[in-house]
Amino acid sequence: xxxxxxKYRLGQFNADTLQEEIKLWRERRRKEPAAEPARxxxxxxxxxxxxxxxxxxxxxxxxxxxxxxxxxxxxTMLKLISRITAPTAGRIRIRGRVASMLEVGTGFHGDMTGRxxxxxxxxxxxxxxxxxxxxxEDIIEFxxxxxxxxxxxxxxxxxxxxxxxxxxxxxxxxxxxxMDEVLAxxxxxxxxxxxxxxxxxxxxxxxxxxxxxHNMNTIRRLCDxxxxxxxxxxxxxxxxxxxxxxxxxxxxxxxxxxxFNEGYRPYDQTLRRNLRLNxxxxxxxKGRPELRSGEITELRVNCTAYRDLPRVGLRFEFWAxxxxxxxxxxxxxxxxxxEGTNSLLVTMDTAHLTAGEYRADLVAYQFDDDGNEDILDGxxxxxxxxxxxxxxxxxxLDWHHNYWGHVRLHDLQLxxx
Numbered sequence: 001x002x003x004x005x006x007k008y009r010l011g012q013f014n015a016d017t018l019q020e021e022i023k024l025w026r027e028r029r030r031k032e033p034a035a036e037p038a039r040x041x042x043x044x045x046x047x048x049x050x051x052x053x054x055x056x057x058x059x060x061x062x063x064x065x066x067x068x069x070x071x072x073x074x075x076t077m078l079k080l081i082s083r084i085t086a087p088t089a090g091r092i093r094i095r096g097r098v099a100s101m102l103e104v105g106t107g108f109h110g111d112m113t114g115r116x117x118x119x120x121x122x123x124x125x126x127x128x129x130x131x132x133x134x135x136x137e138d139i140i141e142f143x144x145x146x147x148x149x150x151x152x153x154x155x156x157x158x159x160x161x162x163x164x165x166x167x168x169x170x171x172x173x174x175x176x177x178x179m180d181e182v183l184a185x186x187x188x189x190x191x192x193x194x195x196x197x198x199x200x201x202x203x204x205x206x207x208x209x210x211x212x213x214h215n216m217n218t219i220r221r222l223c224d225x226x227x228x229x230x231x232x233x234x235x236x237x238x239x240x241x242x243x244x245x246x247x248x249x250x251x252x253x254x255x256x257x258x259x260f261n262e263g264y265r266p267y268d269q270t271l272r273r274n275l276r277l278n279x280x281x282x283x284x285x286k287g288r289p290e291l292r293s294g295e296i297t298e299l300r301v302n303c304t305a306y307r308d309l310p311r312v313g314l315r316f317e318f319w320a321x322x323x324x325x326x327x328x329x330x331x332x333x334x335x336x337x338x339e340g341t342n343s344l345l346v347t348m349d350t351a352h353l354t355a356g357e358y359r360a361d362l363v364a365y366q367f368d369d370d371g372n373e374d375i376l377d378g379x380x381x382x383x384x385x386x387x388x389x390x391x392x393x394x395x396x397l398d399w400h401h402n403y404w405g406h407v408r409l410h411d412l413q414l415x416x417x
Contacts, residue, residue, distance in 0.1 A: 004090035006051040006076055006232075050076040052232040053090070060175065063202045063209040065223035065240060067216070067247050072229040074212045078102055078178050081210070096175025097126060101165050110154030114145060114164050117153055121168045135171045142197070143167035144190070163190060170197050177201060180212045195222050216244050216322040245321045245357060256284040264379040277312070277337070277364055277376040278304045282383060285345075299346040299383075301362070305337040309366065309376065312337050314346060316360040316382065318353070326358065326406050353387045354408045360385065 051073045058064050066074050079085050080092060082100040107124065108117045118139055122132035140146050143164045148156065153164070169177060177198065195218060201207040213219055219226060219240065226243035228236040236246050259281045285298040301314065311334040318326040335344055362382025366374045 001054060001056040001077075001081070001093075002091050004051055004054045004056075004077075004080065004087045004092060005049065006073075006080060006085070007088045008048045008050060049232050051080070051087070054232070054234060056227070056234065056237075058176075058208045058210065060206045060208055061202050062225060063198070063223045064211065065219040065226035065243070066210060066212045066229065067214070067219060067226060067243065068229035068235075073232040074229055075102065075180055076232075077229075078180050078210060078212065081176075082178060094176065097173065098176045098178060099169040099172055099174035100178035100180075101169045102178070102180040108153050108161070108165065111152055113151060114143075114149040114153055114156075115140075117164070118168055122172050127173055131173065135173075139164075139167045139171045142171065142193075159190075166194050166197075170194070170201060174207065176208045176210070178210045181214065191218065198222055216248070217324070219244060220322060241321065248321055248323055258282045258383070260379040260382075264381075265377075276306055277309060278306075279362060279364060279377045279379050279382070280304055280341075282362065295350075297348045297350065299348060301344045301346055303337070303342050303344070303364065303377070305339050305342055307339050309337040311335075311366060312376065313365050313367075314344065315363050315365070316348070317363065319359045319361070319381075320406050321357055324406075326353070329360075350385075350387055352407050352409075354404070354406055355387050356406065357384070357386050358406075359383070 054073075054077065056077075066077070068074055076085075078100065079102065080087050081094065082098055082102065084102070107121050109120065112120065115136075118136065119129065119132055122129075122135075140149050143149075143166075145156070145160050145164050148160065153161065156164070166179075169179075179198070198209050198211070199222060202209050209222070211219070211222055223240050225238065226236075226240040227234050228243050228247050236243050260279055280302045283300045283302070285300055313334050314331045316329045318329070320326055329348065331346065335342075359381040360383040361378060361380045363378040364376045366376060368374050
């Protein structure tokens with residue numbers, strides 16, 4: 001893929017045939033106010049660049065993750081590679097056949113049975129009936145819809161659609177396999193089964209895998225390379241962990257002092273209108289943002305109270321790079337704040353966190369007369385820290401986050417009898 005651009009004209013109708021295009025054009029003319037020709041012209045001339053000069057190469061056996069916010073251009077890229085639509089500019093070269101699943105039920109005909117749709121999809125890929133017959137039993141077995149394989153697929157649930165659709169795409173002969181956020185519909189057990197199948201297809205059969213998902217856990221589990229897209233361009237191409245961190249916004253510079261402006265409070269408009277407390281800044285007094293597991297870190301939280309506030313508590317809510325919540329550290333005591341500037345000293349022990357990068361939201365709260373929590377202020381993130389295990393390879397095994405988890409439990413005591 002070299003210099004690929006795809007643009008759409010906003011307000012333009014598209015149809016499959018000239019007859020449908022003329023019909024849509026007539027309906028549109030009847031609905032348009034005659035007194036607004038200038039507005040119509042402005043919309044016609046406004047272009048949307050879904051992709052803007054994208055360069056990308058994917059090699060056999062590569063497992064490429066594609067992430068980015070909605071509207072970043074991920075699905076458009078996959079549609080171009082699948083030849084569903086053509087690029088406005090640039091060139092796409094594909095070596096081999098493409099098996100794609102861009103949405104639930106892609107390529108299925110509702111009135112045909114599951115078995116008939118398997119033949120249809122195989123024929124589209126250029127496979128003979130004999131080749132499809134050799135794969136048929138494996139496809140049915142993997143899909144887990146054997147009891148319904150001779151039922152019209154229009155009667156399938158969305159989960160059954162996904163199971164059969166993925167099974168067809170995974171087993172039919174192709175050199176490139178494309179998946180666009182379709183596994184989110186299936187159950188967890190089947191998702192794991194599909195990820196293992198895609199790994200096998202890449203590692204043993206040399207297929208190139210292009211996988212779009214908003215689930216960072218599946219991206220980490222499957223992919224060995226990842227790109228981050230935004231506004232039709234590739235922002236980053238490389239290591240999966242770095243790509244996920246960039247997408248989740250966890251690549252903020254590690255700082256010893258953070259001043260919390262309004263950008264740290266994107267969701268707290270209600271608190272801003274009823275202002276009682278403002279968390280102004282945070283300072284690392286002992287230690288660094290690069291924290292070593294087992295060492296004590298001392299922090300100072302500076303805040304402004306707009307009236308006397310008794311029994312104010314603080315907590316840090318820790319999040320991993322993949323967006324999963326690790327846990328919450330609560331202050332063991334409460335502080336009485338006086339109107340004006342206040343400084344609170346916080347001692348933090350991160351001994352139970354494994355090595356890695358974390359974000360910690362800082363929240364100040366009280367309890368009302370009924371014992372319910374009343375949040376006074378919160379900053380997101382209140383702290384970005386990098387945990388170093390402090391253990392050498394000879395003393396301890398290297399920690400694998402995806403498999404072992406982010407929290408390190410107490411060590412077992414091991415001895416020979």
